Amino acid sequence: MDMQPMVELWRGGRLESQHAGHAVIWGEGGMVEAWGNPAAIIYPRSSCKMIQALPLVESGAADAAGLSDRHLALSCASHEGAALHVEATGRWLAGLGLSESDLRCGAHEPYDRDERLRLIRAEEKPCQLHNNCSGKHCGFLTMTRHMKADPEYVELDHPLQRAIRQVTEEVCQETVAGHGIDGCSAPNFATSLAGLARAMQSFAAARDTGDARQRAMARLRDAMATHPEMVAGEGRACTELMRAMGGRVAIKTGAEAVFVAMIPEQRLGLALKIADGGTRASEAAVVALLVRLGVLEAGHPMAQKRLPGVQRNWRGLETGELRLATGFA
Amino acid sequence: MDMQPMVELWRGGRLESQHAGHAVIWGEGGMVEAWGNPAAIIYPRSSCKMIQALPLVESGAADAAGLSDRHLALSCASHEGAALHVEATGRWLAGLGLSESDLRCGAHEPYDRDERLRLIRAEEKPCQLHNNCSGKHCGFLTMTRHMKADPEYVELDHPLQRAIRQVTEEVCQETVAGHGIDGCSAPNFATSLAGLARAMQSFAAARDTGDARQRAMARLRDAMATHPEMVAGEGRACTELMRAMGGRVAIKTGAEAVFVAMIPEQRLGLALKIADGGTRASEAAVVALLVRLGVLEAGHPMAQKRLPGVQRNWRGLETGELRLATGFA
Numbered sequence: 088m089d090m091q092p093m094v095e096l097w098r099g100g101r102l103e104s105q106h107a108g109h110a111v112i113w114g115e116g117g118m119v120e121a122w123g124n125p126a127a128i129i130y131p132r133s134s135c136k137m138i139q140a141l142p143l144v145e146s147g148a149a150d151a152a153g154l155s156d157r158h159l160a161l162s163c164a165s166h167e168g169a170a171l172h173v174e175a176t177g178r179w180l181a182g183l184g185l186s187e188s189d190l191r192c193g194a195h196e197p198y199d200r201d202e203r204l205r206l207i208r209a210e211e212k213p214c215q216l217h218n219n220c221s222g223k224h225c226g227f228l229t230m231t232r233h234m235k236a237d238p239e240y241v242e243l244d245h246p247l248q249r250a251i252r253q254v255t256e257e258v259c260q261e262t263v264a265g266h267g268i269d270g271c272s273a274p275n276f277a278t279s280l281a282g283l284a285r286a287m288q289s290f291a292a293a294r295d296t297g298d299a300r301q302r303a304m305a306r307l308r309d310a311m312a313t314h315p316e317m318v319a320g321e322g323r324a325c326t327e328l329m330r331a332m333g334g335r336v337a338i339k340t341g342a343e344a345v346f347v348a349m350i351p352e353q354r355l356g357l358a359l360k361i362a363d364g365g366t367r368a369s370e371a372a373v374v375a376l377l378v379r380l381g382v383l384e385a386g387h388p389m390a391q392k393r394l395p396g397v398q399r400n401w402r403g404l405e406t407g408e409l410r411l412a413t414g415f416a
Numbered sequence: 417m418d419m420q421p422m423v424e425l426w427r428g429g430r431l432e433s434q435h436a437g438h439a440v441i442w443g444e445g446g447m448v449e450a451w452g453n454p455a456a457i458i459y460p461r462s463s464c465k466m467i468q469a470l471p472l473v474e475s476g477a478a479d480a481a482g483l484s485d486r487h488l489a490l491s492c493a494s495h496e497g498a499a500l501h502v503e504a505t506g507r508w509l510a511g512l513g514l515s516e517s518d519l520r521c522g523a524h525e526p527y528d529r530d531e532r533l534r535l536i537r538a539e540e541k542p543c544q545l546h547n548n549c550s551g552k553h554c555g556f557l558t559m560t561r562h563m564k565a566d567p568e569y570v571e572l573d574h575p576l577q578r579a580i581r582q583v584t585e586e587v588c589q590e591t592v593a594g595h596g597i598d599g600c601s602a603p604n605f606a607t608s609l610a611g612l613a614r615a616m617q618s619f620a621a622a623r624d625t626g627d628a629r630q631r632a633m634a635r636l637r638d639a640m641a642t643h644p645e646m647v648a649g650e651g652r653a654c655t656e657l658m659r660a661m662g663g664r665v666a667i668k669t670g671a672e673a674v675f676v677a678m679i680p681e682q683r684l685g686l687a688l689k690i691a692d693g694g695t696r697a698s699e700a701a702v703v704a705l706l707v708r709l710g711v712l713e714a715g716h717p718m719a720q721k722r723l724p725g726v727q728r729n730w731r732g733l734e735t736g737e738l739r740l741a742t743g744f745a
Contacts, residue, residue: 096672096693098459098596098597098604099459099594099595099596099597099604099606100594101457101459101593101594101596101606103458103459103596103672103693104672104673104691104692104693105691105692106692128430129432130427130428130430130432191731192730192731193729193730193731194730195730204536207533207536207537208536208537218730264430265428265429265430266428267427267428267430267432267735267736268427268428268729268733268734268735269729269735270729270730270735271729271730272729272730272731272733275427275428277428277430343425343432343433344433362433362434363433363434363435363692363694363697364425364432364433364694365692365693365694368692400522400597400598400599400600400601401521401522401523401524401547401599401600401601402520402521402522402601404597404601405597406596406597406598406599407596
């Protein structure tokens, strides 16, 4: 099946640019709705961090290390390297008797403006704690220590990565279609979009009174929804939209325009991918779907910020308009 | 006709994201080659700044104001607001007896890192001179003064904008299909991709011994090709690629993934648009076409930087690969 046009940029009454992709909503009884091709194989990238964190919680490693929900939210985060994220990951590593140099995510400039300016003014270089994936890697190191495994935890045949592959197949209910290497050096397992939506449905429906898997899923989902500041950061879509939904829904973005959502009150999972990797479109599309499902108020300023609508230039003049494509959401 | 897949991102042996669009190469005898739909109507955005500067040169206003080729390159620029651009536009305005507040482009943070850091350290705000379009607007003000026209030079019915509309129709050899408002508040006239390529062919073939139109075209084209540092800035595609081609070719990017090229030695014009507005794809596509036409060496570091190829992460690991799609270039 073809891609579904989803988000369009209009200017002067004319279509200027367009984004197409795939989206799936999965419910208790199976697929509820889909646009584009639900069987499309994608790399979930950072959108599957809650799946990658499942072994950490389910195995008891998180409890053994005394991790709080704030840590767990950070283990699912693509954070912006703000002071709170850097401090939290630094303290987490110290608690494990490890340090920044044990991370294998690499260093990049923080997305957080204040921290970026602080580094510039102090003439300091960014470190691995600033990497948006450092929380996930702290989780990986916690689990690696728990498993008494080799410290090179991002290798494909490392017991942790094998466990992640297995749990991915279990929650997506399909064999993974291969793997790529993510920006943070960890393997990223390819899934169908339907499989990823199915996994999100399991997270949405998981009960904290269920079996170990269910309890781990519910705990990670709720940790994300109740600590949105740890999952991304000020000004970022995941943080602002989870706040706007008041902890009712957990959502997560991934590189190359992936977005997922877990909606416990409706036991629904959602996954979408914009084929060209354009983030402006994946954010507009997920907001449109969350509004459509009735869990995000269209009028909320954080929804308004990303919902299709008028775009203005530096002088406040109306220049273009982001619109949903006909036939989508 | 449909869009042509042009640039793909592969990861772990699998297609992760893809960009499609339209491209046209125009020669003396007409269309030489096309991908996608040559009749697609697009907004050229900043890729048509040399067309917008034509009235300035052709009318004699540029000479009357004593503008150098460096000024003319700046009038066609989407510059990064580095010190040299800010100084040059500031002096240009002073020479006209005008100031920064006469500009109508709006202020935004400069793309140039050094100037951005300087502003941060000095706790200064960016001004309109930092706007990437400030050179074009200095040209607009020069022409406005020459015409003794109203100072509100970005209004659609301003004599300058009427002149730009007319010259756009003449060089594209078609009626403009409407207009949008650009990020810098100026009208941007919609053209077909073929029309834009045709215009670029006229610029490519223009002789400095021809009529006033031809001389103006040749002068703007050569000003761009010989002052690439004024057209964009350090690290930017237009500057680095024009340097790599040693002044033989003039190229210009536009927002939402437009790129044009004027190739005098082959009397060829080129225009392309990536439908989703993704700049990584428009840069890779124009480099691939310039290499194919034999005017850019594939092995040149500035071409290598943008040519499809292996992508590495923060730790230097191979993660993905940007590739040209089958059937393109």
